[in-house]
Amino acid sequence: MIQESQIPSVRLDAQLVGKRHCYDAWREEIRPFYDVEPFSAAANGQEQVKAWLLDDLIFSEVAFSHQSFSHNARHASNANYLSLQVYRRGAMRGAIADTPLEVRPGEVHIFDFSREFHSVAEASAVAGAVVAHEAVGYDPGQHPAHMKFSSDSAVGRFLADTFFALMGQLPSLQKADANAVAEGFCGLIRGLLAAASRKGTPNRRFQAERRAEMRSYLDRHLADTALSAERLCKEFGASRASIYRDFAEAGGVARYITQRRLDRIFHQLLSTSPARGRVQEVAGRWGFDDPGHFSRLFRQRFGVPPSVVLGSGDNAVKPGRWHARSASYPDRDASLGRWLKAI
Numbered sequence: 001m002i003q004e005s006q007i008p009s010v011r012l013d014a015q016l017v018g019k020r021h022c023y024d025a026w027r028e029e030i031r032p033f034y035d036v037e038p039f040s041a042a043a044n045g046q047e048q049v050k051a052w053l054l055d056d057l058i059f060s061e062v063a064f065s066h067q068s069f070s071h072n073a074r075h076a077s078n079a080n081y082l083s084l085q086v087y088r089r090g091a092m093r094g095a096i097a098d099t100p101l102e103v104r105p106g107e108v109h110i111f112d113f114s115r116e117f118h119s120v121a122e123a124s125a126v127a128g129a130v131v132a133h134e135a136v137g138y139d140p141g142q143h144p145a146h147m148k149f150s151s152d153s154a155v156g157r158f159l160a161d162t163f164f165a166l167m168g169q170l171p172s173l174q175k176a177d178a179n180a181v182a183e184g185f186c187g188l189i190r191g192l193l194a195a196a197s198r199k200g201t202p203n204r205r206f207q208a209e210r211r212a213e214m215r216s217y218l219d220r221h222l223a224d225t226a227l228s229a230e231r232l233c234k235e236f237g238a239s240r241a242s243i244y245r246d247f248a249e250a251g252g253v254a255r256y257i258t259q260r261r262l263d264r265i266f267h268q269l270l271s272t273s274p275a276r277g278r279v280q281e282v283a284g285r286w287g288f289d290d291p292g293h294f295s296r297l298f299r300q301r302f303g304v305p306p307s308v309v310l311g312s313g314d315n316a317v318k319p320g321r322w323h324a325r326s327a328s329y330p331d332r333d334a335s336l337g338r339w340l341k342a343i
Contacts, residue, residue, distance in 0.1 A: 007173050012049040022047050026064065033083075033113075034069040037270070037312055039120075039304050046123070052170040055182035058130040059170055064123070066303060068270075069094070071117035079113040080133045082189070086160060090124025093301060097145040099215065100250055100259055106151035108159045110189070112138070115145045118263070120302045127167055129185070136189040143193055155192075162188060210236065211246045215256070222261050225287045229253040261286040262301045266309060274311040 012029055014022045026047035027036055051060040069092075071079075085103070092103040097115040111117060114133075133140075149156035166185060173181065214232055221227050232243050232253065243253060250256040268282050280291050283306070288294035298306045 008053040039066040063125040084129040088125040090122040092121040094119025108149040110147040112145045269309040279306045
């Protein structure tokens, strides 16, 4: 039982709201963060949330089934905060501000949620923290939209160890200590941001700007089947070696183009009415003429066949749908949704 002297917390799981309504409760609670869509009827009852309000920071432990997450313009318009995430198990693939990303267990990722963000996650367990921009001196115009700290690096290990040590203290942390602990955590994030700014030498800034411009160019011309590394060489006056370096993290230009086309197809399929041949019709618009090859690539990227995604963005209540929009669940004194909206 939580004592009055302890920091506020909230819990959501099937035991609290009932297995039948668990997914709908989860959807409503994280609505300030994401729109979500499940990939399996088995989603019901698997979602869990534990969260703590530490001064003005929100820390959370969540578990969820295989589903898509969309942090779109509606969410991002007033989202002046950072989200730190560490996957304990599972994985996620997606894109933030048109930059592809992949998240695996043990890595520490910091996202700027004033940018749009789309992803597909496996069944996962994730520890996270939400921090306002002003609390750590974050400037979207100067700092990166996404920072990754590998579990193989000294900084990544230190950050993860410190974060999990703090998470372990939250269930018993006293309100009297909340401000000091929160300030200490914010100080750590401020230091990481300062280090990132110092690395921004003129040459590195030029390289970063060129990479962003090339990615933007590719995204604007994705429907062009002649898109290639050679096109970038001509458009940007860069050597093949430079372009190879700029796209090394993405697996090369061709892989980047393929992955971005798959992302476009994914979101088009969500809102496309199911019909025979419709999947291949959408895939063909983006240059995928071999149904078998396309299906394999799509499954590798998102973990499900394209037929499962087709039409799943329709939120109407229908027999056999993955979730029931009209379901209700018990009111709770502490609402995680209200905490998130206050950020």
